[in-house]
Amino acid sequence: MLDGGERLRIIDALVTVISGAYCHLPQKRAAYALDPVQALHLLRSRVAELSEGEFHLALTSIVLGLRDAHTRYSGPRAGQGAVATLPFLVEQYGSHDDPVFVVSKVAAPQLIRDPKFTAGVVLESWNSIPFARAVDLYSDRETGGRPDARRARALESLTFRALEGGPPPDEMLVDIGYRILPAETRREVRIPWRVVHPARADTSQRPGSRASRYIAADQAAEVVRRAKKMMFSGSVWQAERSGVAVARDKGWIKTWFQDALAARVIKDKTQGELGYLRIWSFDVDDDDAFIAEVIRLLDLLPETGLIVDLRGNPGGLIWAAERLLQLFTPNTVTPARFSVLATPLMRALARSPFNRMEFEAWLPSLEAAIATGEAYSQPLPLTDPAWCNDVGQRYSGPVACVVDPNTYSAGDLFAAGFVDNEIGPLICVGEGSGAGGANVWTHYDLREALVGTPFELEGLPADVGYTVAIRRALRSGAADGMPIEDLGVPGIPYEMTLDDLLHENRGLIAFCAGFLAGIPRTVLKVEVNGDTVAVTTSGLDELETYADGRPFEAVRKVGDGTWELPRPHARIIEFVGRRNGEICQRRKVGS
Numbered sequence: 001m002l003d004g005g006e007r008l009r010i011i012d013a014l015v016t017v018i019s020g021a022y023c024h025l026p027q028k029r030a031a032y033a034l035d036p037v038q039a040l041h042l043l044r045s046r047v048a049e050l051s052e053g054e055f056h057l058a059l060t061s062i063v064l065g066l067r068d069a070h071t072r073y074s075g076p077r078a079g080q081g082a083v084a085t086l087p088f089l090v091e092q093y094g095s096h097d098d099p100v101f102v103v104s105k106v107a108a109p110q111l112i113r114d115p116k117f118t119a120g121v122v123l124e125s126w127n128s129i130p131f132a133r134a135v136d137l138y139s140d141r142e143t144g145g146r147p148d149a150r151r152a153r154a155l156e157s158l159t160f161r162a163l164e165g166g167p168p169p170d171e172m173l174v175d176i177g178y179r180i181l182p183a184e185t186r187r188e189v190r191i192p193w194r195v196v197h198p199a200r201a202d203t204s205q206r207p208g209s210r211a212s213r214y215i216a217a218d219q220a221a222e223v224v225r226r227a228k229k230m231m232f233s234g235s236v237w238q239a240e241r242s243g244v245a246v247a248r249d250k251g252w253i254k255t256w257f258q259d260a261l262a263a264r265v266i267k268d269k270t271q272g273e274l275g276y277l278r279i280w281s282f283d284v285d286d287d288d289a290f291i292a293e294v295i296r297l298l299d300l301l302p303e304t305g306l307i308v309d310l311r312g313n314p315g316g317l318i319w320a321a322e323r324l325l326q327l328f329t330p331n332t333v334t335p336a337r338f339s340v341l342a343t344p345l346m347r348a349l350a351r352s353p354f355n356r357m358e359f360e361a362w363l364p365s366l367e368a369a370i371a372t373g374e375a376y377s378q379p380l381p382l383t384d385p386a387w388c389n390d391v392g393q394r395y396s397g398p399v400a401c402v403v404d405p406n407t408y409s410a411g412d413l414f415a416a417g418f419v420d421n422e423i424g425p426l427i428c429v430g431e432g433s434g435a436g437g438a439n440v441w442t443h444y445d446l447r448e449a450l451v452g453t454p455f456e457l458e459g460l461p462a463d464v465g466y467t468v469a470i471r472r473a474l475r476s477g478a479a480d481g482m483p484i485e486d487l488g489v490p491g492i493p494y495e496m497t498l499d500d501l502l503h504e505n506r507g508l509i510a511f512c513a514g515f516l517a518g519i520p521r522t523v524l525k526v527e528v529n530g531d532t533v534a535v536t537t538s539g540l541d542e543l544e545t546y547a548d549g550r551p552f553e554a555v556r557k558v559g560d561g562t563w564e565l566p567r568p569h570a571r572i573i574e575f576v577g578r579r580n581g582e583i584c585q586r587r588k589v590g591s
Contacts, residue, residue, distance in 0.1 A: 023469050032066075069408060072166070081199075083197075089107075100498070107231040145435045200283075217408075218434075219440075263298075274302065276509070284316060303397040307516075329423045336413050336476060339378065344455075379481075403489070406434055408436040421476075425492055427494050428494065435484060437472060438469030439473070442466075443467075526575055
């Protein structure tokens with residue numbers, strides 16, 4: 001039980017953080033006509049009247065009202081890392097106006113006790129509420145700036161609900177009405193909630209590591225993702241706990257990053273073999289190792305075309321998401337930029353000698369805002385642009401990316417970079433990506449950064465915590481300066497079908513393959529052989545060679561074939577292939 005002083009300490013900390021550091025505060029006030037700071041002050045005035053549960057529920061409601069999955073409050077009774085689950089997965093197909101909700105997977109039939117309740121049944125009611133109406137009702141409790149994003153998260157929360165940062169289910173049992181196709185028989189089943197505790201993967205981000213302040217993730221969604229994996233991919237889960245490289249199923253390529261990555265060769269009726277790269281999460285601690293593993297997987301996939309699938313990706317390490325883009329394009333990649341609120345708190349944080357290396361670049365614009373009245377600092381990248389181009393293009397073929405409203409945070413950053421750097425078509429199941437545009441910090445991160453400033457934060461009572469969006473993401477390219485928060489990244493819409501849900505997304509894959517077929521294919525392969533370099537080209541008409549950034553020889557006219565060239569004596573050799581004057585391929589080779 002918290003005493004009165006502890007309750008006031010929690011409220012005062014949240015007032016300080018939301019008013020002084022929460023990067024989306026002006027946008028949320030404008031979008032939702034709310035004032036979370038005033039709501040916290042009002043809660044402070046009546047804190048003695050509330051029970052323990054009422055107090056934490058009131059705080060949770062205020063923070064959830066921001067519709068921001070980065071910014072959450074977790075009370076002492078919150079189940080850290082725990083997920084309330086029902087043993088099946090619900091997915092939606094069809095249009096928004098006429099959705100159909102289908103059970104796509106069943107984890108443990110013995111827990112359901114109804115042999116007729118299997119993959120493929122259509123859900124009609126939820127505790128006697130029409131199912132579509134139940135989704136709409138739950139969406140009002142969910143984060144997300146767009147209605148479709150809130151509905152997508154509500155649909156997930158009907159069967160998987162993280163207990164940290166949100167309220168638990170109200171009911172202990174759920175009555176579900178369903179139909180069996182094609183006979184149209186209607187039945188009802190009652191299923192109890194159960195709680196699971198999925199541990200994090202060995203490759204995931206570790207608190208206190210060099211990457212811990214460069215995270216963009218919905219931690220609640222990440223825990224839910226792990227719970228799904230534990231329930232529906234049990235063999236992969238067990239292999240992961242044993243520390244061995246595994247493949248998810250027959251046809252998938254083995255990988256040490258199987259919690260974050262999966263890759264396989266797929267076959268399309270019209271395009272033949274294509275590569276398929278599934279990025280489940282960017283929750284990794286070592287971006288260099290992650291990039292190296294993706295390169296290894298790409299080398300094992302056909303270069304006729306690639307589908308990069310980020311649906312349901314809850315985010316993770318910003319560096320991993322933004323550095324990955326360079327593998328798919330000959331263009332120089334420009335990362336997103338981030339700004340902070342121009343408040344006395346953020347100025348004090350940036351002035352602190354303990355934060356000088358991390359915030360020095362933002363300090364001049366924060367100081368200038370005192371006179372100019374700017375609400376935000378100058379936007380600057382969190383991922384060094386040089387890092388975003390240090391490896392270069394590694395995949396020759398055309399690339400399409402797939403996202404949905406549950407593609408969030410670092411997933412949003414990848415989607416934005418994919419579009420803004422003109423890498424390929426972005427396919428959206430829904431109106432766009434999930435619309436999470438920020439770098440998220442924990443209470444520990446912020447408290448540590450404010451040590452020695454006038455805004456030092458006191459420690460919170462045991463097991464109480466929060467996360468906060470501290471640096472606001474802005475897009476580059478044609479959408480330069482546009483925020484990602486609440487908007488997401490729109491693309492080419494696609495409506496899922498029942499065939500997709502029950503047969504490994506084959507309609508979606510055919511849809512993506514159609515776009516890949518329309519992109520001209522070029523090839524550039526480089527093989528170093530002692531003092532010479534064998535360069536294979538296809539679909540290109542000019543080849544440029546650079547040694548440590550300087551031209552090595554005159555532009556060479558090429559066609560389809562292999563060319564043996566002298567090897568420049570340089571640390572980095574770069575080959576650039578053009579077609580009709582446009583750069584189509586680029587390769588970097590180290591000494």
